[in-house]
Amino acid sequence: MKIAPDLAATVLAVVDEGSFESAARRLHVTPSAVSQRIRALEDALGAVLLVRAKPPRPTEAGATIVRLARQQALLEQEALTELGVEDRLGRVRLSVAVNADSLATWFLDPLARLAERLPVVFEVHRDDQDFTARLLSDGTAVAAVTAQSAPVAGCSVSALGAMVYEAYATPAFVRRWFPSGATVEALADAPVVDFDRRDDLQTRWIRERGASAASPPRHFIPASADFATAVRSGIGWGMLPDDQARDAVAAGALLPLGGPGIRVPLYWQQWNLHSTLLAAVADEVSRAARSALAPISRR
Incomplete structure (x- = not known):
């Protein structure tokens, strides 16, 4: 049939x-x-x-x-x-999936450049980088920024780079909760900001400091810009990429807590189609990622 x-x-x-x-x-x-x-x-x-x-x-x-x-x-x-008659269909809708922090920092600029020169409109789906790949599997998106390096069935994959997160808090928060630094004892009591219940960045940082992640009170702020605002307001400490922390650190509004930075490797996955449009999108996104992200390897 x-x-x-x-x-x-x-x-x-x-x-x-x-x-x-x-x-x-x-x-x-x-x-x-x-x-x-x-x-x-x-x-x-x-x-x-x-x-x-x-x-x-x-x-x-x-x-x-x-x-x-x-x-x-x-x-x-x-x-x-x-055939030179693309205006018969108008602009093609391209659905892409991306993690919240990429969307809030570097991802929209390449989409804007693409929309200026190509007959395309974008439908962007936001999800955690560990879950965007499933939107390729169920047909929601044709391409995705994802933490998954193994290709989804029917997709190709290429490395974009790594988002590097550091722990930050306001000076007032540090004075109250970390007067002697982010010690194991202090981390058990200091309020922490999580993006949502799937966000494990803060938990990973706590554990790498040798502390228990079960103890601290947690706020949940499920939007990237609002998450950064919450940390800058002093509601809790949290992990931020450099793009979201740089100005506040320069102004003295945020302090790094030290300890290990956490690198989150990101990859571009897209359906295996011979498509000049998809190829153009992949090229523009990859070029922007090279400028905005750190190398995946520490070498």
Whole structure:
């Protein structure tokens, strides 16, 4: 059997738009037609493709169809570009996944340069660098900044560089909680700021200092800029990349706590497609990363 491109594109539209009604507007059909297309493809494949929730989300089989539809859309754009009639499709939507700290520091500049010269709009999905790779697997993103060096099935991978995090706190916080330095005893009581419950940077730093990570009270601030603001406000100490700490350190508003810096290697993974657009995105992102990130190796 063959999977009709319009049916696959309908599944993608529902997932991207978040409802059957919004997908119908995007496709210029009725919501009933969207439902009929989804049902027809499900009947043909003998598999449920969407969980009818709010918003609808793809099943494992649906994720396969989403990946196919994204690939078809990208390859169609490539073909029209080669034929010189790319304006028939307008701008292609490219979904990429990135960790919060990269998004807050260096990642948007290359996207802006790409958007100036290429017929593309970006849909950026933010997640922890340890989890962005799964967005490639389920078809949500065609490329991702990730901490995973092993390629996701069907993807290529290249090294970008490492984000280097140091521990910082305000002078007032240091005077109150670390009068004799960030000792094992002091770390047990000093409040710490975590991005969310999956963030282990502060925990790793505590353990590398020989202290228990179970004791200190924790604040959870799940946005990169707000996380840095929380540390600068003195609510707790936290790990920051240089780009987010440099000005505050220069102004005397933050103090480094010393101890080991933590390097987080980052990689670029993208679907294995012969695509000049994807190649251009990878090249621009890699060039920006070389300027913004440290080498992955300590050599």
